Amino acid sequence: MRRNRQTLPIAIGAIVLVALWEIIGRTQFFGTTFPPLSKVFEVLISGQRQRLFLTAIGATASSAGLGLLIGGGIAILFAATRQAVAITRPGLDRLAAAIHAIPQIGIAPVMIIMLGRENAPIAVACIATFFPAYAAATRAFSAAASAHQDLFTALGSSRMDRLARLELPAALPGLFDALRLAAPGAVLGAVLGEWFGAPRGVGLIILSSSQNFDIPMLWAAAVLATLMAMIGFGLFTIVQKAAARRFA
Numbered sequence: 001m002r003r004n005r006q007t008l009p010i011a012i013g014a015i016v017l018v019a020l021w022e023i024i025g026r027t028q029f030f031g032t033t034f035p036p037l038s039k040v041f042e043v044l045i046s047g048q049r050q051r052l053f054l055t056a057i058g059a060t061a062s063s064a065g066l067g068l069l070i071g072g073g074i075a076i077l078f079a080a081t082r083q084a085v086a087i088t089r090p091g092l093d094r095l096a097a098a099i100h101a102i103p104q105i106g107i108a109p110v111m112i113i114m115l116g117r118e119n120a121p122i123a124v125a126c127i128a129t130f131f132p133a134y135a136a137a138t139r140a141f142s143a144a145a146s147a148h149q150d151l152f153t154a155l156g157s158s159r160m161d162r163l164a165r166l167e168l169p170a171a172l173p174g175l176f177d178a179l180r181l182a183a184p185g186a187v188l189g190a191v192l193g194e195w196f197g198a199p200r201g202v203g204l205i206i207l208s209s210s211q212n213f214d215i216p217m218l219w220a221a222a223v224l225a226t227l228m229a230m231i232g233f234g235l236f237t238i239v240q241k242a243a244a245r246r247f248a
Contacts, residue, residue: 035216043220052205053224059201060121061228063190064183067125068232071186072133072179074126079137080168100131104189108196121193121201128189133182140174176240183232191225202228 018037025036043049075096082092104124111120194203202225209217 033215035219039216040219040223043216044223049217053220055200056202056205056221057224057228059198060187060190060194060203060225063121063193063201064125064186064228064232066122067189068129068179068183068186070122071126071129072182075130075133075182076137076175076178079134079141082138083141096131096134099127102127104128104192108193111193112196117197117199120196121190121198121203124193125186125189128185128192129182132185133178136178136181137171137175140171140178141168172246173240173244176236176243180233180236180240183236184229187225187229187232 021037024030025034025039028034044053078092078096082089104127107127108120108124111123115123190201191203191206194201195207198204202221205221206218206225209215209221
């Protein structure tokens, strides 16, 4: 019953959004640059462009996944170091804030020059992933109950034993939550990295269709990127809930 109460408002909101999009597009309230959703889906399911979309989805998903794995892994490692070695906390926090301040759209051309066209989307996705994953992971490592912390202190356990045996298992739901929060940013970072010369990907479709003023194609690619971000968020939500049931 509780799940139904949570799902119903989401479903109603989605239906209203789809209906408004279709009505606004058909009435051309915003002009020809805002096509109806039905026309966008016609482009998405077009047999002539399915191979193009599938190739682009594969490239962007691969870049986003690797960026999430690398960026999220480094963020969790930094958060674990911060938890285990208190003296590192101010420095790591400042480093995370500095990385977060890097403009992704400005760093992408630099990544193209440094790492090549194939690897730049991965690097930008990694940068986009790092800060949200680090922020959530630092909170996750503080999830262990104070009673358990006191017990480990009374037993005289070392800092590393406490991290490995208590804080890390207690942090697992929060660590998956960190990856869930970072997943949409990884997709966005990969798409931005593809704008600046990547050989394939959803970002390349967005760039080429905007240059050719192919508005339905542009919106179709934008919808694809949005759906990929939502799917990534949803998958890690499932994993996070499973970890919460097991370790909470």
